[in-house]
Amino acid sequence: MTNYLNPSKHQAQLSSQPYQRDEIQPGIVHIGVGAFHRAHQAVYLDRLLAEPEGKQWGLIGVNIRPQDSASFTRFMQQKGEYVLKTMDPKGGTEYQHIRSIMHQIDGAQVPQEVDKAIADASIQIVSSTVTEGGYYLDENQVLLEDHPAIQADIEGGRNTLYAFLYAGLKKRSETSKAKITLLCCDNLRHNGKHLQTGLMQFLAAKQDQALAQWIKDNVTFPCAMVDRITPKPSQIHVKDVQERFGMNDQMTVMGEDFIQWVIEDNFAGERPPLEKVDVQMVDKVDPYEEAKIRILNAGHTCVTYQAALKGLTYFDEAMRDAELKQYFTDFANQDAIPAIGDSIVDLPNYFSIIAARFSNANIGDTVERICTDGYAKYPIFVYPSLAGIYKLNRVPHKTLQGIAGWFVFFQKAAAGQIEMPYHEPNLDAMKAFTNDEAGIKAFTHDRFLWGNLPEDYPNFPEHLAQAIREMQATYA
Numbered sequence: 001m002t003n004y005l006n007p008s009k010h011q012a013q014l015s016s017q018p019y020q021r022d023e024i025q026p027g028i029v030h031i032g033v034g035a036f037h038r039a040h041q042a043v044y045l046d047r048l049l050a051e052p053e054g055k056q057w058g059l060i061g062v063n064i065r066p067q068d069s070a071s072f073t074r075f076m077q078q079k080g081e082y083v084l085k086t087m088d089p090k091g092g093t094e095y096q097h098i099r100s101i102m103h104q105i106d107g108a109q110v111p112q113e114v115d116k117a118i119a120d121a122s123i124q125i126v127s128s129t130v131t132e133g134g135y136y137l138d139e140n141q142v143l144l145e146d147h148p149a150i151q152a153d154i155e156g157g158r159n160t161l162y163a164f165l166y167a168g169l170k171k172r173s174e175t176s177k178a179k180i181t182l183l184c185c186d187n188l189r190h191n192g193k194h195l196q197t198g199l200m201q202f203l204a205a206k207q208d209q210a211l212a213q214w215i216k217d218n219v220t221f222p223c224a225m226v227d228r229i230t231p232k233p234s235q236i237h238v239k240d241v242q243e244r245f246g247m248n249d250q251m252t253v254m255g256e257d258f259i260q261w262v263i264e265d266n267f268a269g270e271r272p273p274l275e276k277v278d279v280q281m282v283d284k285v286d287p288y289e290e291a292k293i294r295i296l297n298a299g300h301t302c303v304t305y306q307a308a309l310k311g312l313t314y315f316d317e318a319m320r321d322a323e324l325k326q327y328f329t330d331f332a333n334q335d336a337i338p339a340i341g342d343s344i345v346d347l348p349n350y351f352s353i354i355a356a357r358f359s360n361a362n363i364g365d366t367v368e369r370i371c372t373d374g375y376a377k378y379p380i381f382v383y384p385s386l387a388g389i390y391k392l393n394r395v396p397h398k399t400l401q402g403i404a405g406w407f408v409f410f411q412k413a414a415a416g417q418i419e420m421p422y423h424e425p426n427l428d429a430m431k432a433f434t435n436d437e438a439g440i441k442a443f444t445h446d447r448f449l450w451g452n453l454p455e456d457y458p459n460f461p462e463h464l465a466q467a468i469r470e471m472q473a474t475y476a
């Protein structure tokens with residue numbers, strides 16, 4: 001069998017890598033098969049599978065969220081195949097038939113199947129995209145053991161990534177005993193270390209010293225920088241693909257044309273020859289990671305709530321709004337770039353590329369998507385520029401403005417004054433941030449968000465409160 005999804009028309013417009021599924025084997029288990037994984041990692045692996053040296057690097061896609069089981073069932077019915085549509089800023093559109101996720105396991109239904117896959121010696125890598133909030137670490141990198149999901153998993157539940165890694169690695173350490181690489185693909189600073197520190201604390205809480213020692217001896221956690229703007233999948237593109245190609249694909253994903261993956265070359269077992277498909281294998285990912293998180297992700301985060309306050313729907317509209325465009329430029333030039341300091345990345349050039357990507361009107365990336373999960377994003381994306389500029393003895397005015405935009409936005413969202421829904425999994429942690437002096441004080445002193453800044457720079461809370469008051473006056 002070659003293709004599960006057969007196009008019945010316009011085949012020439014649909015590219016497909018020249019390999020047969022029955023000649024490839026799985027080498028990677030990936031946890032979190034959302035749109036981003038399908039538009040990014042699965043695409044690189046799809047290309048690699050067409051290379052003579054690439055045949056053992058098929059993917060096993062794993063879902064761990066019960067709420068995603070229904071769509072994952074559909075994905076399984078399609079045997080993990082789908083169409084990726086990419087759109088460049090000039091309107092150029094490409095369609096690729098992606099087939100690299102050769103097996104699929106719904107871990108929310110059959111967790112033991114995931115354990116078996118992770119224990120299998122032919123699997124060399126377990127990678128993950130479970131969002132920034134999916135690692136449950138506080139501002140000091142301490143595991144949130146009191147979080148209900150983590151608590152339940154310490155007692156044997158299956159809610160978080162850690163529970164699945166724990167069970168799978170335990171089985172591997174007792175059976176095949178083969179070395180393995182855990183490759184975090186989420187937007188976190190030092191993401192490999194982040195995963196490692198979370199997992200080791202989880203093992204300590206489970207009091208499993210034997211497994212902890214086995215992991216120290218046999219597992220590596222390379223850092224990686226991943227990048228492709230991938231809007232929330234939309235029925236518009238599903239329909240386009242169905243009509244254009246006459247194929248029954250319900251799982252079409254769409255992304256920008258830009259793609260980048262930079263990986264620290266630190267693999268425990270075999271590693272895929274990803275350099276053959278333009279992945280950058282480097283000694284240190286830090287400069288790439290810092291540039292991306294502090295300019296692209298933080299730029300998104302600092303602009304998006306102000307865009308929502310202006311009533312904008314699509315992020316590219318923000319780049320056509322004179323004030324917000326200037327704001328993003330100033331944020332990068334006055335705060336993000338100086339806070340990074342010297343870098344092997346050409347930061348002004350990197351900024352221009354991002355500004356052009358943000359302006360891509362064809363992808364229809366929504367302000368609503370980028371507003372999602374603010375509480376988890378600020379400490380990762382925005383905190384470094386804040387702290388970096390204070391360290392340079394300056395006031396990070398533009399960053400403070402981007403935080404104030406969020407505060408005013410979530411007050412208005414809570415009061416029902418904003419039409420766009422706010423998807424915030426951490427509303428509980430934000431309860432004290434009421435729309436008054438006490439709420440502003442709680443917000444400006446929140447440790448999870450701002451770490452030690454209020455003590456290290458005693459003017460910071462007042463600077464932020466002032467920025468909030470200005471934002472409130474603008475959007476009164």
Ligand code: CS2
Pocket residue numbers: 187226227228229230296297298300301369370377
């Ligand atoms: C965005 C990212 O959700 C966000 O905050 O900044 O999803 C961004 O689009 C990707 O990291 C791009 O690689």
